[in-house]
Amino acid sequence: MPDQTVQGAALTWPLEGLARVPYWVFQRDDVYSLEHTRLFQGPYWHFLCLEVEIPKPGDFRTTHVGDTPVIVARDQDGEIYVFENRCAHRGALICLKDRGLAKDFSCVYHAWTYDLRGNLTGVAFREGIRGQGGMPPGFRMEDHAPRRLRVALVHGLVFGSFSDAVPPVEEYLGEEILGRIGRVFAGRTPMVLGRFTQMLPNNWKLYMENVKDSYHASILHLFFTTFQLNRLSMKGGIIVDPTGGHHVSWSAVDHAAQRDAEYAKQNIRSDSGYSLADPSLLDGFPEFPDGVTLQILSVFPGFVLQQIQNAIAVRQILPRGTHRTALNWTYLGFAEDTPEQRRARLKQANLVGPAGYISMEDGCVGGFVQRGIAGAAEECAVLEMGGTTAESSPSRVTEASVRGFWKAYRGGMGL
Amino acid sequence: MDIYRLISQTQAEYARCIDDGRLEDWPGFFEPNCLYRITTADNYQQGYEASIIHADSRGMLQDRVSALRDANIYEQHRYRHILGAPAILSEDRAEARCETPFMVARIMHDGATDLFATGRYLDRYRLADGRASLVERIVVCDSSRIDTLLALPL
Numbered sequence: 199m200p201d202q203t204v205q206g207a208a209l210t211w212p213l214e215g216l217a218r219v220p221y222w223v224f225q226r227d228d229v230y231s232l233e234h235t236r237l238f239q240g241p242y243w244h245f246l247c248l249e250v251e252i253p254k255p256g257d258f259r260t261t262h263v264g265d266t267p268v269i270v271a272r273d274q275d276g277e278i279y280v281f282e283n284r285c286a287h288r289g290a291l292i293c294l295k296d297r298g299l300a301k302d303f304s305c306v307y308h309a310w311t312y313d314l315r316g317n318l319t320g321v322a323f324r325e326g327i328r329g330q331g332g333m334p335p336g337f338r339m340e341d342h343a344p345r346r347l348r349v350a351l352v353h354g355l356v357f358g359s360f361s362d363a364v365p366p367v368e369e370y371l372g373e374e375i376l377g378r379i380g381r382v383f384a385g386r387t388p389m390v391l392g393r394f395t396q397m398l399p400n401n402w403k404l405y406m407e408n409v410k411d412s413y414h415a416s417i418l419h420l421f422f423t424t425f426q427l428n429r430l431s432m433k434g435g436i437i438v439d440p441t442g443g444h445h446v447s448w449s450a451v452d453h454a455a456q457r458d459a460e461y462a463k464q465n466i467r468s469d470s471g472y473s474l475a476d477p478s479l480l481d482g483f484p485e486f487p488d489g490v491t492l493q494i495l496s497v498f499p500g501f502v503l504q505q506i507q508n509a510i511a512v513r514q515i516l517p518r519g520t521h522r523t524a525l526n527w528t529y530l531g532f533a534e535d536t537p538e539q540r541r542a543r544l545k546q547a548n549l550v551g552p553a554g555y556i557s558m559e560d561g562c563v564g565g566f567v568q569r570g571i572a573g574a575a576e577e578c579a580v581l582e583m584g585g586t587t588a589e590s591s592p593s594r595v596t597e598a599s600v601r602g603f604w605k606a607y608r609g610g611m612g613l
Numbered sequence: 614m615d616i617y618r619l620i621s622q623t624q625a626e627y628a629r630c631i632d633d634g635r636l637e638d639w640p641g642f643f644e645p646n647c648l649y650r651i652t653t654a655d656n657y658q659q660g661y662e663a664s665i666i667h668a669d670s671r672g673m674l675q676d677r678v679s680a681l682r683d684a685n686i687y688e689q690h691r692y693r694h695i696l697g698a699p700a701i702l703s704e705d706r707a708e709a710r711c712e713t714p715f716m717v718a719r720i721m722h723d724g725a726t727d728l729f730a731t732g733r734y735l736d737r738y739r740l741a742d743g744r745a746s747l748v749e750r751i752v753v754c755d756s757s758r759i760d761t762l763l764a765l766p767l
Binding site for chain 1: 651652653655656661662663664665666668669670672673675676679680683684686687688757758759760761762763764
């Protein structure tokens with residue numbers, strides 16, 4: 199439950215700045231409302247779906263930007279349009295399906311009809327019946343429509359924004375992040391292999407912190423470490439973009455590397471002897487010429503692109519109240535995959551998702567924080583690993599990208 | 614024993630095995646070359662191949678168990694499987710296909726109990742020596758949502 203005792207108290211960030219995160223930020227309803235005004239409807243780009251999910255004119259998907267329901271549709275002109283899933287008449291959902299093929303959308307309540315661009319095209323009984331009733335003569339359909347979002351496409355990813363002030367998406371992402379997205383998608387045709395939703399028992403920002411936290415990866419996730427998918431001592435690094443909001447954590451497996459004494463000294467769980475009965479789980483194929491086997495990329499506020507070996511997925515993080523988050527996984531392959539490559543992706547998908555060998559813990563650890571901080575609204579998290587700034591770093595023993603999240607968040611929220 | 618009774622008995626034992634926490638015995642219900650997948654009705658209907666769990670050998674099931682025991686972190690919990698009657702879809706002397714509905718409650722260590730999953734097992738059993746063993750079990754969950762995480766098998 200939200201900490202009702204502190205609702206309404208001043209939103210004052212601790213003096214230590216990025217090195218501290220006050221726990222009320224994960225608890226308060228007023229903060230949650232402000233996030234919708236300033237972030238989810240503010241000058242930010244929000245991931246909606248993949249272009250390949252709506253390949254033909256008339257294809258649509260419904261999703262959310264924060265709490266706000268939206269329709270993503272491809273019109274007859276081949277372009278993608280995004281508008282609120284909210285009838286301009288009385289506010290009912292216009293479309294009740296998750297996806298489909300439509301010529302237009304008709305609200306079930308009073309049959310107000312919209313085209314695939316979200317324009318109001320029909321009002322039932324507009325002229326009344328036998329001269330009685332109907333809309334006033336001055337009623338103009340073009341004055342009424344659900345709000346339209348700006349749309350941006352990035353390597354087949356569809357983003358939307360309520361804001362006219364948001365910079366073009368290339369500028370928003372910056373060259374480095376854009377390049378890292380292109381690294382995964384460019385020159386290939388993504389294919390959806392599966393879609394799952396994981397309901398997390400915590401505030402959405404706790405999940406984003408977790409995504410950006412390279413410090414925890416080899417400590418919480420034993421599976422990762424034992425098989426050298428990710429060791430802090432491997433070659434790798436953290437990229438934090440100038441806004442702080444976007445990040446990339448990457449590493450390359452160095453099979454020749456000896457077990458490193460630093461690691462053994464830390465008395466971390468990770469050194470139990472453990473071997474697989476069927477190691478074919480990890481059989482992969484070289485997919486990227488740069489040899490990078492792990493790339494976790496986030497775009498502020500709520501998008502993640504993941505490459506863990508050959509397991510590729512996008513994640514959409516949707517807040518569902520202060521204490522609940524929907525994590526939408528879309529597992530991806532490419533139309534160019536050979537059958538063997540496809541099989542490898544399907545098997546490596548065991549690493550990720552709600553039952554993932556290396557992601558399972560991320561589903562519960564945010565809940566451990568949310569429960570741990572109950573009654574401690576005025577206390578703070580400490581983020582000093584790797585310093586107190588939010589800059590790129592060759593070391594992954596750092597919380598720089600978590601601090602980067604808070605830098606962007608505080609800027610956007612005015613906190 | 615007739616096939617219906619053999620399969621019913623095997624499924625009851627499968628559910629007891631998981632619910633009693635004897636996870637080490639769970640891979641024994643499968644053939645060495647088997648397919649075990651957990652997916653959702655939506656993915657299944659769309660023909661999407663990716664799974665929440667995908668194992669194509671008994672060894673991979675054993676690895677699931679060792680990871681749950683030794684590697685993965687999750688709060689202690691148990692399941693209670695309630696299985697419906699199996700519908701035998703086809704059978705011959707060597708093999709039977711069937712579909713069985715299930716409900717699974719999740720009981721957390723603090724007593725919190727939720728309906729964790731409902732769905733159906735789509736099974737292919739090998740019949741030999743008076744035993745039925747799983748060649749294939751596709752667990753199709755009705756909901757597209759998984760609460761928090763899925764650790765113990767269904």
